[in-house]
Amino acid sequence: MDQVFAGLALFADWHALLAMVVGTILGIVVGAIPGIGPAQLIPISLPLTFAMQPVPALLFLLGEFVGGIYGGSITAILVNTPGTPASVATTFDGYPLARQGKAGKALKMALFGSVVGDLVATTVLILLAERLARLSLEFGPAELTAVIVLSLTLVVAVAGRSLAKGLMAATFGALLAVIGTDSITGTPRLIFGVMPLLSGIGLVPMIMGLFAVSEILLLAEDRPLTRMGAALDLRRESAENRRLSLGELWRTRGALARGSAVGVVIGIIPGLGASVAAMLGYGLARRYSRTPEAFGQGSLEGVAAPEAANNAETSGALLPFIVLGIPGSSLVAMLGGAFLVHGMEPGPLLFQAHGDKMYAVYFGLYAVNFVMLAFGLGCMGLFHYIVKVPRDILLAAVFVLSVVGTYAIEASLTDVWVMLIFGLIGYVMRRMDVPTAPLLIAFLLVPQLEHSLRQALLISGGSLAIFAERPIAVGILLATVAWLAYRLYRGRVSVRA
Amino acid sequence: MTWRGEALLGLVVLLAGLWLAFLAIPQEIRVAASQTNEISPAFFPRIVAWLFVLIGGGHAIFHVLQRPSAAAGAEPKKRLPGGLHALAALAIGAAYATLLPRLGFLPATVLGLAALTFYLGGGSIWRAVLFAIPFAVLLQELFARLLGTPLPRAGWWG
The missing domain is CATH 1.20.58 (Methane Monooxygenase Hydroxylase; Chain G, domain 1)
Structure with a gap:
C-alpha cells in the first residue's frame, strides 16, 4: 500500500501532470495528421524525455501513445483518411456520418469509444500485471527462452504478408543485437574495428531512422506534397447533429464492450496490433448488432467498436511488456526504449524494483483518458485546422527534429549518421515489403533470449534436453511449432489459390 | 515485388x-x-x-x-522517379548532417529546413525560408536553453 501512495505522490507532481497533458494533446494532434502518427512522434520525443525524471518522461510518452491512437480517428471521420492504420475501420461509418452532417456526433462517439476501451484495458492491466509478474518469477531460463521464441514467432508471423520476410527482418534485428560486447564473456563481436560499436548499436537512432526517417522518405516519393483534402467544418453543423445523447451512448454499450474485450485480448497477443483489433471489433459489432444493415451507412456502433478496440489494444499490449519484458508491437518496443533509458527494465522484477513508479504510471494511464475527454470535447471545433497543416513543412520539421533529437542523446554526430543509415534501411525494407516491426522487436528481445538460452545450456551442461524436461517450456515450444506450421500451411494454400 | x-x-x-x-x-x-x-x-x-x-x-x-x-504477362514496371525523390530527400538530410559541425546549429538548420521544405513542397523558396528561420530559432531555444542540450557549434568560424 505504501507503494500505491508513493506512486500517487509521484503522479501528482506538477511535472508529471504537465508532461502527461502535453503528451496526450501532442499525441491527439499528431495522430490526426495523416502520414505521421505515434510511430513517428514517439521516436522524436524520446530524446526530449532524457532530461526528465522517469515518471514524467513515461507519462509524456504514454500520453502520446494513447492520444495518438485516438487522434487517428479524427481525420478518419473528417476526410475519410485514417490518421493511423488503427483507424481504418473507423472510416467505414465515421465518414458516412460526417457526410450526413453528423461529424460532431461521430467524433464524440470515437472519443467515448476510445476512452471506454482504454479504461477497460487499463483496469485489466492493473488487475493482472503484478500477479502475472509474480507468477513469471517461477520461470527458469528454459521457460523464458521458450516464451521469447513464441513471442518472436507470433510477431514475425503476422507482421507482414510474407512469413519469410518477417523472419528475415527478425533475423536481421537479431544480428544487429549481437553487435558489440558479449555480456557474458566481454568479447567484442562483429565490430569490424569500429570502436563506437563496442557498446552496440544505439536504440534511439535506430528507432528514429526505421520509423521517422523512412516514413518521410516514403512520403517524399509523392512530392510535391500538398494539403489534405477539404475537411468538413464542424461549426456549420446543427447543435442536434453535434450532440451525442445518453440514449445513443447506451445503445452502443454492446459494441463498446465487445470492442474493448477484443482489443484487450489482441493486445496481449504479441504482433497483432491495433488495426487488427479495430477490424475484429468492427466485425463483431456488426455481427451482434440489432441493425447490421446500418453498418457502412453511418452507424454509431460502427464507430464505437473499432475505437474501443484500438485503444484497448494499446493498453492491453502493455501487459506482456510489463510482465515479461516482451514488446508485442513496434510502439510498445519504443516505449521499452524509454523504460530502459530511465533505468527501469521491464520484466518480472519491475514491480519489486520500481513499484512506486509503476503505480504512478497506472494513475497516469487512467488520467490520460480524462485529458483526452477534456481536450476532445473542448477543442473539437478546431480539429479541421489540424488537417490543413501543410505536409511539406510538417515533414521537414519532423526530419530536423529527428536529427536534433538524435544528436542530443550523446552530442554525437555518429548517432545522426546511424539514424540516416537506418532511415535508408527502413525505406528499402518497406519498399521491398519487408516489415520493420520484427527487426526492432527482435533487436530488443534477442539479448534476453541469448542470455536465457546460454544460461539454460550452462545448467544442462550443453544439452538441449533441458527444454524437453520442463513441461511449461515444452508446451510453449510445441505451440510455437504448431503456429509456424499453421502459417506455412496457410501460406501454401493462399499461393495455390 | x-x-x-x-x-x-x-x-x-x-x-x-x-x-x-x-x-x-x-x-x-x-x-x-x-x-x-x-x-x-x-x-x-x-x-x-x-x-x-x-x-x-x-x-x-x-x-x-x-x-x-x-x-x-509482363511484370509490373518499377517506380524509379518516386525512389529518386526519396533518395534526394535523404541526400538533403545527409548534407544537413555534414553542415551541422561546420556551420553550427542555427545556419545549418535554417539551410536544411528551407531546402527540405522547398524540395518536398515544390512551392516558393521564400515560403520555405520564412518557415525555416523562426522554426530553427525555436528549436535552438527549446534544446539549448530549455532542455540544456549541447547543440553543434560552428567548426569553421565558431
Whole structure:
C-alpha cells in the first residue's frame, strides 16, 4: 500500500501532470495528421524525455501513445483518411456520418469509444500485471527462452504478408543485437574495428531512422506534397447533429464492450496490433448488432467498436511488456526504449524494483483518458485546422527534429549518421515489403533470449534436453511449432489459390 | 515485388548468411579453445548466420519455383522517379548532417529546413525560408536553453 501512495505522490507532481497533458494533446494532434502518427512522434520525443525524471518522461510518452491512437480517428471521420492504420475501420461509418452532417456526433462517439476501451484495458492491466509478474518469477531460463521464441514467432508471423520476410527482418534485428560486447564473456563481436560499436548499436537512432526517417522518405516519393483534402467544418453543423445523447451512448454499450474485450485480448497477443483489433471489433459489432444493415451507412456502433478496440489494444499490449519484458508491437518496443533509458527494465522484477513508479504510471494511464475527454470535447471545433497543416513543412520539421533529437542523446554526430543509415534501411525494407516491426522487436528481445538460452545450456551442461524436461517450456515450444506450421500451411494454400 | 526481385532478395540474404558464418564470425569473434558452445560468444551469432542461410535460400528457391510462365504477362514496371525523390530527400538530410559541425546549429538548420521544405513542397523558396528561420530559432531555444542540450557549434568560424 505504501507503494500505491508513493506512486500517487509521484503522479501528482506538477511535472508529471504537465508532461502527461502535453503528451496526450501532442499525441491527439499528431495522430490526426495523416502520414505521421505515434510511430513517428514517439521516436522524436524520446530524446526530449532524457532530461526528465522517469515518471514524467513515461507519462509524456504514454500520453502520446494513447492520444495518438485516438487522434487517428479524427481525420478518419473528417476526410475519410485514417490518421493511423488503427483507424481504418473507423472510416467505414465515421465518414458516412460526417457526410450526413453528423461529424460532431461521430467524433464524440470515437472519443467515448476510445476512452471506454482504454479504461477497460487499463483496469485489466492493473488487475493482472503484478500477479502475472509474480507468477513469471517461477520461470527458469528454459521457460523464458521458450516464451521469447513464441513471442518472436507470433510477431514475425503476422507482421507482414510474407512469413519469410518477417523472419528475415527478425533475423536481421537479431544480428544487429549481437553487435558489440558479449555480456557474458566481454568479447567484442562483429565490430569490424569500429570502436563506437563496442557498446552496440544505439536504440534511439535506430528507432528514429526505421520509423521517422523512412516514413518521410516514403512520403517524399509523392512530392510535391500538398494539403489534405477539404475537411468538413464542424461549426456549420446543427447543435442536434453535434450532440451525442445518453440514449445513443447506451445503445452502443454492446459494441463498446465487445470492442474493448477484443482489443484487450489482441493486445496481449504479441504482433497483432491495433488495426487488427479495430477490424475484429468492427466485425463483431456488426455481427451482434440489432441493425447490421446500418453498418457502412453511418452507424454509431460502427464507430464505437473499432475505437474501443484500438485503444484497448494499446493498453492491453502493455501487459506482456510489463510482465515479461516482451514488446508485442513496434510502439510498445519504443516505449521499452524509454523504460530502459530511465533505468527501469521491464520484466518480472519491475514491480519489486520500481513499484512506486509503476503505480504512478497506472494513475497516469487512467488520467490520460480524462485529458483526452477534456481536450476532445473542448477543442473539437478546431480539429479541421489540424488537417490543413501543410505536409511539406510538417515533414521537414519532423526530419530536423529527428536529427536534433538524435544528436542530443550523446552530442554525437555518429548517432545522426546511424539514424540516416537506418532511415535508408527502413525505406528499402518497406519498399521491398519487408516489415520493420520484427527487426526492432527482435533487436530488443534477442539479448534476453541469448542470455536465457546460454544460461539454460550452462545448467544442462550443453544439452538441449533441458527444454524437453520442463513441461511449461515444452508446451510453449510445441505451440510455437504448431503456429509456424499453421502459417506455412496457410501460406501454401493462399499461393495455390 | 517481381519474382526476380524476391529471388534476388533471398539470394542476398543467403550470401549474407554464408559470409557471416564462414568469414565474419571466425574473424571478428575470438573464441578461446576452452569456451564450449554454451559460453562461446560466437554461439548465438552462428545461429543467426545459419538462420539467414535457411531463410534466404528457402525464399529464393520458393520464388524461382513459383515464377509465372512467360505467357502470364509482363511484370509490373518499377517506380524509379518516386525512389529518386526519396533518395534526394535523404541526400538533403545527409548534407544537413555534414553542415551541422561546420556551420553550427542555427545556419545549418535554417539551410536544411528551407531546402527540405522547398524540395518536398515544390512551392516558393521564400515560403520555405520564412518557415525555416523562426522554426530553427525555436528549436535552438527549446534544446539549448530549455532542455540544456549541447547543440553543434560552428567548426569553421565558431
